[in-house]
Amino acid sequence: MMGHKSTNARILIIWGIYATIMLIFLTLIGPRAFLWNKKTEHKVYISLGFHVNMKHSFRIDTNDESGFGKDIRIIRKILTDLDEFQDIPAVWDFDNLFTLEKILPKYAPDILAKIKSRVGKGQDEIILMSYNNGLASALNRQELTDSIRLAVQNPQGSGVVDLFSKYSPIVRPQEMMTTPGSFSIYKENGIKSILLYYSGITFDAFRNFISPLSLEEAHNPLLFENAKLPESIIVIPCYNVGDIIDHVSLRNWAEKLHRAQLRGEIKKDVLIAINFDADDSFWYGYNVSAMLKLLPNTGGLRQLIQSVQDLPYVRMTRLQDYIDAHHPVKKIFFSQDTADGSFNGNSSWSEKAYSSDFWSVVVNGRRLHQIVHSFFTKKKSSPPRHIKRLLDEEYSMRLTLLSTTNFGMATPFLARQRELDVLHLMRGMRQKQKEIQQMMTLLLTDRMEIQGEGGYKEVYFLDKDYRTDENFLLFFSKKSLPVGGFAFIQSISNPLMRFRARVVSSFYLEKTGRFRNRLFFETTSPGAGRYSLSLSDVQAEATKWPILNNRAEFLLKKMRIVLDPQKKGVCFYMNGKEVIAQGSLLPAIHYRRGWQSGTQIKIETVSYRKDEYLQFMIRGNLDLGEFLQLEKGTFVTQITALADFPFFIVDSRISYPNTRRMDAIKKELPALARFVDFSWVEVAPVPLYIAMEASAKYPFQIEKINYLGIESEYAVTYYELHKGNKFLSNLNNHITASFLGVKTRNDSVYLAMDTTISPNFSFAPLKIVPGKQSNSQAIWINPGGTYFGSQWSQPTFGNGLGYKAAFITGQQYSSSAPTYNGYKQNISMMVFLANHPKRKKLLKKFAEPISLILDGEDRFELLSDYFKLQESNGKPEPGSASNNLALPLSLQLKIIFATIISFLD
DSSP, X not given: OHHHHHHHHHHHHHHHHHHHHHHHHHHHHHHHHTTTTOOOOOOEEEEEEEEEOOOOSSSOSSSSTTTTHHHHHHHHHHHHHHHHSTTOOOEEEEEIIIIIIIIHHHHOHHHHHHHHHHHHTTSOEEEEEETTOBOGGGOOHHHHHHHHHHHHOOTTSOSHHHHHSOOOSEEOOGGGOBOTTHHHHHHHTTOOEEEEEOOSSSSOSSGGGSOOOOHHHHTSOEEEEETTTTEEEEEEEEBOHHHHHHTSSHHHHHHHHHHHHHTTSOOSXXXXXXXXXXXXXXXXXXXXXXXXXXXTTSSHHHHXXXXXXXXXXXXXXXXXXXXXXXXXXXXXXXXXXXXOSGGGTTHHHHOSTTHHHHHHHHHHHHHHHHHHHHHHHHTTSOOOHHHHHHHHHHHHHHHHHTBGGGTOSSSSOOOHHHHHXXXXXXXXXXXXXXXXXXXXXXXXXXXXXXXXXXXXXXXEEOOTTOOSSSEEEEEEESSOOOTTSEEEEEESSOTTOEEEEEEEEXXXXXXXXXXXXXXXXSSOOOOSEEEEEEEOSGGGGSBOOOBOOSOEEEEETTEEEEEETTTTEEEEEETTEEEEOTTTTSOEEEETTEEEEOEEEEEEXXXXXXXXXXXXXXXXXXXOOOTTEEEOEEEEXXXXXXXXXXXXXXXXXXXXXXXXXXXXXXXXXXXXXXXXXXXXXXXXXXXEEEEEEEOSSSOOEEEEEOTTSOEEEEEOOGGGTOGGGSSOSOBOOOOBSSEEEEEOSSOEEEEEEOTTTSOOTTOOOEEEEEOSSTTOEEEEEOTTOBOOSSOOOOOOSSOSHHHHHHHHHOSSOSOSGGGGTTOEEEEEEEEEOSOOTTHHHHHHHHHSOSEETTOSOOOHHHHHHHHHHHTTTOOOOOOOOOOBOOOOHHHHHHHHHHHHHHHHO
């Protein structure tokens, strides 16, 4: 009996061993065994693209590891590795102004000579980036056109034709920035194709914006078509090193695609188009343990090439060669303004506290050029030589300032020296602008002069597009003008010519000691000429209250406003329906683990006349109550609403708390090291918590306008592609030249920022949060602030490890909130609560009020003080530099496991 049991046990063990061997055999060989008799003529093409920009936001302009010396070191290694393999082409794109014109000729002419030689021999390919490394989606038509044309040829001889004699008509836009209308300008300037990330990591351009592509479509040219404009261009989906990690290795990626070709799932050739920063340590290789050296993606470009060299179906290619032989396989469309920053949008560049200060100089320069152009066009003459020289110098400086380097993508701060360089550049631009303004003041005939009480006079430029229907005008005075009342603008030469304007705000500016008054001409505004300003006495009929202690409601025809100091509440209703929810307009800071709103809040009504107008003030402190707080903050916000229009106007001044900076960054590089306070997570200076909610049937639609004058909109339906994207910590895919709109089926809220006070090319990040209704979404709007939280989820063909590795190694995924530490901010905006036949027109007029000569307060002194404040804790003690792979052990083990599994696939 015992022998029988022993025999059965041996049989079971033998069968178990046999089954295990068969399982291992089938796992290892099975998938490939079934394809051994399959054949296909289709190939897997690979292009290796190196994106070169040696002027960085997170490094400085020195020939060492703190600056472009790192770029030079890595690119020399890239070229050495390429030379080892005679038949491997490379695709290069450069900025011209900094890298090709200044840095390489002086510090690394050997690199320039080597690439010239390779291009001349037909090995390598040159494609375009942009002349000035510019914020492509935020440029106007002239700036974008020049960024392309000067990249090809320029007087300094740094164009790609000047240096390399030829290039392919393909553009790789800096930071993947595009906007509706930009493709048409590319096409007008000879560009036929564009490289855009379709990435599995949050360093992406358009993957979350279109229906999922098949493997075949995602690795072939696509045709972008916008029927509304219309415009079209060939889009080449490209990928970065995070995607290589996501596929375990380049070899595994190629094998996966080829097996799909053998199975007939892919019926064409495919292209793996890699394009990534040429200064990334990935190309050089990492210092890793002996065990990890066996893994892919650690040995630099040489290892990458060797990994696919023996695959008979792999072909290394230049991009244009592949495009010429392969037609687009699918039409696509998206209308978001793309960028590969944090949260797949503009966050990394537009949400730093000082981004608006930098942008204001750009806006002023554009406004001046338009005025000068209008004046001399009307005269049918050209500007005098001295004015033309100043215009050219200012424009050249503006192109430099418009480099993405000067706004990000480094977060939270730019490199310290970069901040100072930008401030110096801005001072130079402002000086040029003042000289142009002074000269034009003597020449301009199309101008308006308004003489106020007390001897104050303001002078306004009127350009060729000036129209005298509804307008906003800013007038500065020593005394406040009576809000809600009327100002009368009367011609000095013809007293019968009289214009009436409502005083919609009067906001005190501490720095200048003057009041900024905003006048609203509801019908007709003055044209050129000299005028005097007088006031009506209607203000005396208005009702005033002291500071509110209890809830109060105010009626303005269809608008109802509820102020509740006990609940810190400001609510707006239209036609009985809540539009702006409680808590809006009160500054809030997410510090450490939670949001903290203002304290010691006081609400007072300055002026109220039932069914006509209301103005109220909110004052308070921003007290974080933390031991690290050195100085509490303060804020004052003024809100004005008119009964005849469904909008209100906000003027706000915020001084943020100053907290001790204890978190050291970049200790290993003393030139870049600094202290910050990473406890700052999010900042909302005048938040709008929108009451309307969206559903799957009626999603949120975001409408915006860019600097090409093109209006467009997109739907927030990203959860249809990936369920992890139903609620978004930050949504910022909207260039906002003047206005931003959020709408659903029947409801909408639109807003505009006064660009003479607080301009920003993307002024209002959004946050998508759970709504009150089941399975619904709500939305928060954050004008002038920054949102943060979990990054977007990304669809992927890979294993998701590249997505995780990117957040650990990427320098752009920090919050911008620490830049608000100790910052002083001014905000002026208009908010429309409902549809109105003149809504967009008034929003645009508010964003661009009648142009003042030398208007507003000078921000340079404030910025200088602010930058000094950031250095108040000194510099961290130097650490040690290394080229080690900075991944935690747990993620390294996951990558090892994924590599083993890939061999079994």
